[in-house]
Amino acid sequence: MSTSHKEKSKQQQQQDPRERYPKPPYPNQEQEAPGTEGGLKPQADHGEQSYKGSGKLKGKKALITGGDSGIGRAVAIAFAREGADVLISYLNEDEDAKETANWIKKEGRKALLVAGDISKEAHCKKIVEQAVDEFGQIDILVNNAAFQMARESLQEIPSEEWDYTFRTNIHAMFYLCKAAEPHMKPGSSIINTTSVNAYKPTPSLLAYAATKGAIQNFSANLAQLLADKGIRVNCVAPGPIWTPLIPATMPSDQVKQFGKDVPLKRAGQPAELAAVYVLLASQDSSYITGSTVQVTGGTPTI
Template sequence: MKSPKATARKHRTLQRKTARADHSRPALELDGAMQAGARRYPEPPLPRQHQSKPGHESRLDPPPMYDAPYYQGSMKLRSKVALITGGDSGIGRSIAILFAREGADVAIVHLDEAGDAETTRQAVEAEGARCLVMAGDVTDRRFCKLAVRRTVETLGGLNVLVNNAAFQLHAQRLEDLSEAHFDRTLKTNLYGYFHMTQAAVPHMKAGDSIVNNGSVTGLQGSKFLLDYSMTKGGIHAFTKSLSAHLIPRGIRVNAVAPGPVWTPLNPADKQAEDVAQFGAKTPMKRPAQPEEIAPAFVFLASPHCSSYITGEILPVIGGY
């Protein structure tokens, strides 16, 4: 039998060795923000700025990095047609460009950011793809049906739906969260996803896919985004439920849950001093850029990459 005293001495020996190692090496601390991509990304402090809603990418400083110049397409979405809500800017713009680089024609929906939408159209067409641009409100069921119909008629079908358009506005106190504010968040983030999905599914077939944009707030909550967090959690639940519903039809449904991303959504929500420190509290100490999020949508949209994946929430949140 082993001697208890001998075992205890071994424990103390290991303890001393570990203590010496701890004292001989400096603590591992990140010096500035983590940079692990093909190019260097902006890190806080960012320029103080604020925009009126819905926000315009053309006015952001620094400009979001969306074109992923080192991303090489390999026809993962050859001959597909994708419809992306909120495709004029931010994550939606980057998704549109990478989808085009992978061989898809793209339709984008935006609210009233015509200049941003035109930039996206030009970028998609520069990839050799067709791009249909439509302005409208996803809270309007009739518009969602129209957007799907125009996509099918103009581009020849619909294989990938990306629900991405969102409304976000902080409220410092529960008492300040008005019914109109609450209603706008739910109408955009939940009704918009539902209306667009309901319109799209009858045109989709086995092998097609739906990718919803969720959020880290739907996983962890956010104390000043009560309504937004609730809708994002609802989107995650909708994704899982819809995936089970559509398995018999061969349509996969998944979601990406991003952490903080540098898009017009943020300066059109936060005050200027808060924008300056946006993303600083993540373990990587910076916000993501749209081009760091968009490849996750390619992965989940492509049947070549994720044919056995449905009902999943993929967090891309900077190391939480």
């Protein structure tokens, strides 16, 4: 095959959503929760080489929870390339957070890192205070951080784990929205990460799926509450996305075949969600509030 034919074939593969990224089976792997990007095989794509900004968020100040890796990292990179300064909230994945910050700084934007447990209200308030102290305002709040743990039966779920899942996934969202609202002006945007599990729950993710359903209703209600203030609230519902959380919280046999059952026959990559978050954060979506954008690889949500 000639060089030109090889290049054309590669371009066609990049255009085909079935072939654009690796498909299962993925290599055998396990990580300790919450997982790190370095241990992920194959490595995830966060748009480091592909996302092109066009100034849609110029001068904006964003706060992203779980911004150290996965979807959060992809969103942080995209926001920076669109002109936003970004605060990254994360649990304890220091090296991943520093890597994300480096990508933000390469775009000439400010990157602020805040480690800690968002299941605690005091820490959520601290995150918002640090964003306001550094940036003077908050224009975009992305509630993306989440905890999950696969359990094969109801009896296997520790009560403490159930409580922690709700505190991390939905209580923290309430704490952060409440703390950030006074600092958000008309035109600001709140984007909450829900999941395909809100519509099609996975049996082994009982606690996680329940919180994602709660996020869906929380967001729809909050959009109505904040409409009078000109603050929009929307959700993104990802399907199976290849992030460190997967090998850190799921059995190895499920990790190996992760994404196989969706119509596109593969897991999505964090980079494939970034543009949706940019849309919902920007003025291009000024009449979109109380909505959910589904990025599921074709899995039906109704």
